[in-house]
Amino acid sequence: MTTDFIAPRVTVTPCPRCDGDFIPPRCATSRRDGRTRICDPCGTEEAMVDFFAKIGADAPPEWRQRERAFKLKLGVKEGD
Ligand SMILES: [Zn+2]
Numbered sequence: 001m002t003t004d005f006i007a008p009r010v011t012v013t014p015c016p017r018c019d020g021d022f023i024p025p026r027c028a029t030s031r032r033d034g035r036t037r038i039c040d041p042c043g044t045e046e047a048m049v050d051f052f053a054k055i056g057a058d059a060p061p062e063w064r065q066r067e068r069a070f071k072l073k074l075g076v077k078e079g080d
Contacts, residue, residue: 015039017046017070032076042066 012021017030017038028043030036031050038046049067052059059067071078 013037015042016073017042018066030070030074032071033074036074 010023012023013027014020015022015027015038016036018041020039020041022037022039024037026040027037028040028046030038030043031046045063045066049059049063058064068078
C-alpha cells in the first residue's frame with residue numbers, strides 16, 4: 001500500500017538585499033522603502049544599522065557595505 005504525500009508548495013524567494021533566499025511569509029519588510037520584502041536576518045540587520053546610527057556608533061563594515069549597495073539598488077539616497 002502506498003500513501004501519497006503531497007508536498008506543500010513553497011516559493012523560495014531571493015533576498016534583494018543579501019542575495020540569500022527566504023520562504024515567504026517568513027520575511028521582513030525593508031525599513032528603507034517600507035515595501036520591499038527582504039529576508040529575516042536582513043530585517044534584523046537594518047534595525048541594528050539604525051540602532052548603531054542612533055547611538056552614534058559605527059556599524060560593522062560589511063553591514064554598511066550591504067546597506068550602501070541595497071540603497072543604491074532601491075534608489076534610496078544615502079542618509080534617508
Ligand atoms: Zn537578506
